[in-house]
Amino acid sequence: MTGTNEFAADQYELIPAAEIANRIGNLQKRLADDKLDAVLITHNVSILYWTGTMQTGYLFVPAEGEPILYVRRSIERAKQEASIRTIPLGSFSRFGETLRKDYTSLFEGDTPPLIGADLDALPAATYLKLASFVAEAYGDKTLPDRGLSRLIDASPLLRRARMVKSAWEIERIERAAQALEESLAESLPELKEGVTELEWIARVEYGVRRRGHIGVMRLRGYNQEVPTGMVGSGTAAAEPTYFDGPAGGRGLGPAAPQSVSMKRFARNEPILLDLGCCIDGYVIDQTRTAVIGELSDELKEAYKSAEHIIREVEKLMVEGARCSDIYNASLKLAADHGLADHFMGFGADQVRFLGHGIGLEIDEWPVLANGFDMPLEPGMVLAVEPKFTFPGVGVVGIENSYVITAGGTPPRALTRTKEQLFVL
Amino acid sequence: MTGTNEFAADQYELIPAAEIANRIGNLQKRLADDKLDAVLITHNVSILYWTGTMQTGYLFVPAEGEPILYVRRSIERAKQEASIRTIPLGSFSRFGETLRKDYTSLFEGDTPPLIGADLDALPAATYLKLASFVAEAYGDKTLPDRGLSRLIDASPLLRRARMVKSAWEIERIERAAQALEESLAESLPELKEGVTELEWIARVEYGVRRRGHIGVMRLRGYNQEVPTGMVGSGTAAAEPTYFDGPAGGRGLGPAAPQSVSMKRFARNEPILLDLGCCIDGYVIDQTRTAVIGELSDELKEAYKSAEHIIREVEKLMVEGARCSDIYNASLKLAADHGLADHFMGFGADQVRFLGHGIGLEIDEWPVLANGFDMPLEPGMVLAVEPKFTFPGVGVVGIENSYVITAGGTPPRALTRTKEQLFVL
Incomplete structure (x- = not known):
């Protein structure tokens, strides 16, 4: 002293x-x-x-x-x-x-x-x-x-x-990805039938917080908020929200009308784990789908479609590619799978993007959307999130974060969590 | 389904x-x-x-x-x-x-x-x-x-x-106070020498989150942020911050330069527990001081001065009293205790208020400060936080939230946590 x-x-x-x-x-x-x-x-x-x-x-x-x-x-x-x-x-x-x-x-x-x-x-x-x-x-x-x-x-x-990140920045995004993966790995065994979405996200948040999550997720959009993401099970994930994303979640009440709810996890329903954290100011954003038991054939097929789309999009995410072209390619792929109406939300609540920049904020540029005709540059970091919403049933999908590389090579994944349908 | x-x-x-x-x-x-x-x-x-x-x-x-x-x-x-x-x-x-x-x-x-x-x-x-x-x-x-x-x-x-709260709103602030008290009670046994501020606040946050904390604390001030408050031990609590409060805390880094740090709790230092949560959209804000071991005589005296000031201020917080008068009375009391330089921050970093409205946001009106000449009205809810900062040593103080009552009776405390110096 x-x-x-x-x-x-x-x-x-x-x-x-x-x-x-x-x-x-x-x-x-x-x-x-x-x-x-x-x-x-x-x-x-x-x-x-x-x-x-x-x-x-x-x-x-x-x-x-x-x-x-x-x-x-x-x-x-x-x-x-x-x-x-x-x-x-x-x-x-x-x-x-x-x-x-x-x-x-x-x-x-x-x-x-x-x-x-x-x-x-x-x-x-x-x-x-x-x-x-x-x-x-x-x-x-x-x-x-x-x-x-x-x-x-x-x-x-x-x-x-701020779109192109330095190696120093990318290292920090990877630290956030690592903290989230560790917390997810220790929390998944507690994702059980009868546990509420709130109770479970509280465990994940405890895990990322102890690992250095700064306690807030920053974003630019006026009136937009993100706690640490959303955990949405079955129908609660598919309900319409104000949140500018494909699946906002039911929420806890009119004062928190997105993200987790008091709904309890049930068997054989899709559980969307769209989570992030912020280390040294830099955020990660990722989504995995889990199920306790088994998904219906329709949802299994939809999950495979998300896998297919993200594989195809990875091939397209090369230096010089236009953001809007990638978005439109994803729309075509979703249509080819017969899932155009379910892609990135349902009906009037569909959002018109496939991915978004991340860095100090969760809603950075570029956006994989129409209107973004800028070419991808090495160092840009994007979260790509093909998701399918089935009203009254649930949401399935995948979200990985990538850094664009130089010279036509595919992007490098920053997300650390294994990409799979988690069958619990 | x-x-x-x-x-x-x-x-x-x-x-x-x-x-x-x-x-x-x-x-x-x-x-x-x-x-x-x-x-x-x-x-x-x-x-x-x-x-x-x-x-x-x-x-x-x-x-x-x-x-x-x-x-x-x-x-x-x-x-x-x-x-x-x-x-x-x-x-x-x-x-x-x-x-x-x-x-x-x-x-x-x-x-x-x-x-x-x-x-x-x-x-x-x-x-x-x-x-x-x-x-x-x-x-x-x-x-x-x-x-x-x-x-x-x-x-x-x-x-x-929005200054005067309805009975329905006050009930929600009390729910938040109850959730915080329960979480604090279960976390205090884990507040031990060698534990980091971050690790311990993560436990408190887990407790309030499971009890319905919506995951964000809303506030109006541009560029102001609150995770769920701050836990500041010894010198880390006393460092200057941008945060518009008497004690912001060291923080985790330049990207989170307030609230908890990686500092470990030590014996015989003051530990400021300035915490909140948000239930049904309504926030609570309270502060308690703890010590593992014993405080120095100087800090014990300062803590007693905070107790004395809050008792006197309670008597003044009646219907019709002017906010600025109450603030100026608190300045005089701090000066009477010989602690004017340490009151509500130190030196150039002193803030010029004693308390603030709470409700849907943590920085509501009225403020117990000069410039707020409005009279108190029944239903106004204020967090009152006399604190003393000792540079290089730490911060001691108390913060209770009150609702103003009718007809000259003292305010009713909404804070549920026992008001005491927590000697651990």
């Missing part, structure tokens, strides 16, 4: 400075390409990604020049963790003046600078203030009231910039 | 229609008082509170007339859970037309209606779209570009409207 109140950064592993330097360099190149003068980053996950610290504040990254992290709290910890210039935010209401002082050349030009921000996450009340500060920094507070706000949405750019 | 894909609302307990009717009536009165024509509610917690369902969509509540919940997904489940009129959202890009059709009289007046929204949560990108839809519904899409947006921040009004 030293009597100091300093946070000792050696208490845990920091994000390597080289990682941050690469990320900032990549971001600045994108800003220049998109003709943005700077970005103002406000969301904790993005601040972590581009600075190495998650302390609260604002990160300003000019297209050229030195970024600054303005910290509200805790400046002391931020300084130890961040590998970019880190200073106290000071008075928030004078943040416009601060920016003008620190980035004079940017704000003293003939036209106001065009600044992007993470408007997919930033609450509107704070956005309105920041837009007025940016205008004030340029010396014309009336810009926003004249429809001339220069603080614009850069969230697509910021999402694209 | 019935072969139906209908969600059966009898699978779990719904929010009583009378609750929703009271809440909507209260909200409409506040809208009229504040001269707002309507509110457009977008955040999942607020939608749950005012409709009974948490399915995604938008809730429009006019100051006079019938509210409508426009649902994106799942309309089927929303219709079964909500006790107000619930219809499909339809095309989002035509939401302006929809509003004009459903609320013709509101949008066909001489002046555009003034509509509030939850701009403390709504992401700016969606806000910009909704503001243009509102302008379009009035027939003048140029309003926002002329600085005449009629979609304004109503978050203070919406927060005030």
Whole structure:
């Protein structure tokens, strides 16, 4: 007991400075390409990604020049963790003046600078203030009231910039995959007839938590939540939910209307184990199907169809392939199996994607969906989840996470759990 | 197995229609008082509170007339859970037309209606779209570009409207308090020298999860997160964090820089157990201090000071008392004990409140702080948390949750765990 109140950064592993330097360099190149003068980053996950610290504040990254992290709290910890210039935010209401002082050349030009921000996450009340500060920094507070706000949405750019993962990041996703596999292996013997979905997921969560799960699963979508995934048995897995996934689960009540319920596992029904955890900030997402007893022939066939689709999709997930093409190929495969109506949800509740990026958040880019015409690049990490929903009966399917490799070779699976129908 | 894909609302307990009717009536009165024509509610917690369902969509509540919940997904489940009129959202890009059709009289007046929204949560990108839809519904899409947006921040009004809890809500907070007490009681024997903070909180979390904890703790503050609270031993509890509370905890790494760490419990150090859980959507928040062995005289005295402050504050927490007065009284008491510098954090990291509202979120109103001059009303529920931070040594303190009662009587404690220094 030293009597100091300093946070000792050696208490845990920091994000390597080289990682941050690469990320900032990549971001600045994108800003220049998109003709943005700077970005103002406000969301904790993005601040972590581009600075190495998650302390609260604002990160300003000019297209050229030195970024600054303005910290509200805790400046002391931020300084130890961040590998970019880190200073106290000071008075928030004078943040416009601060920016003008620190980035004079940017704000003293003939036209106001065009600044992007993470408007997919930033609450509107704070956005309105920041837009007025940016205008004030340029010396014309009336810009926003004249429809001339220069603080614009850069969230697509910021999402694209995080799609390709470094080896350091992929190692962390694999740590999460390992923690989940270990917890699943020790919990599966307790998955028994009569046990509730809630009771069983509590065991899995205990397992991943002791192994370092940070206790939250981060995601970007407004009003979306993930505890650690869902465990859905029989009809409870197949009920419609608000959750933006193929199978949300019944949930515990109107205040938790997805994921596990109080339903007890029964014999001969499909049990969907769609689980994740978050280690060092990085998430894993995987799904296995289990049954106590035996599945009906129809469900066995559907599970085999999921296996077939994921094998075919693996072949397609090569460098340069277009996300939308892969999605459409999966739709065709599901139709060929006669299961188009059951694929990725049922009827009006079908979701229109096959897979999604994972990393610091569970809903990253790219998405295997129409509208995503970007080619796959080495280092992108995607969770691919062909699933079939049978209303009133249940859901079967598989979800593996993969990293895209270079040169036309198939993706490397990051999921550690054996891919099989778990017959208990 | 019935072969139906209908969600059966009898699978779990719904929010009583009378609750929703009271809440909507209260909200409409506040809208009229504040001269707002309507509110457009977008955040999942607020939608749950005012409709009974948490399915995604938008809730429009006019100051006079019938509210409508426009649902994106799942309309089927929303219709079964909500006790107000619930219809499909339809095309989002035509939401302006929809509003004009459903609320013709509101949008066909001489002046555009003034509509509030939850701009403390709504992401700016969606806000910009909704503001243009509102302008379009009035027939003048140029309003926002002329600085005449009629979609304004109503978050203070919406927060005030949720401050007073019904008996039904308080019962749910008490259920959460009971689940936490049971889990704590079964976990305390495992709080031993050499066990890590992480390992021990995992046990507590397992206990509350099996008892119905929904797996997330909701809070409003942007970039704020709470797993289920924090367990902080010795110096790890006293380190500065970004978290907006008196003691955040060291955390597991830069990506989880608060709450538990890998530190092992040691003898004769204070161990702060600041824990919560969420049952039926309602949270409890409580803190106890424990020690394996014995605290130093200085820390024992500080703990007694926390006891004294909470006893005095209980006497002050009566109907009609001003929140800011109670906060300032606590500052004076801490100073009288000679502990002003240690109260509610240390030095630059002190937070400027003594307690906060709890309910569906952990950071509700009112707050026992300056700037909150509102009088306490019966039914308000507050977590009060006098704590003392000793840098390099640890944190001691107490947190109880109370409901304000009528007629000058002291508040009723909702916390179930015995208030004592737990000597293990």
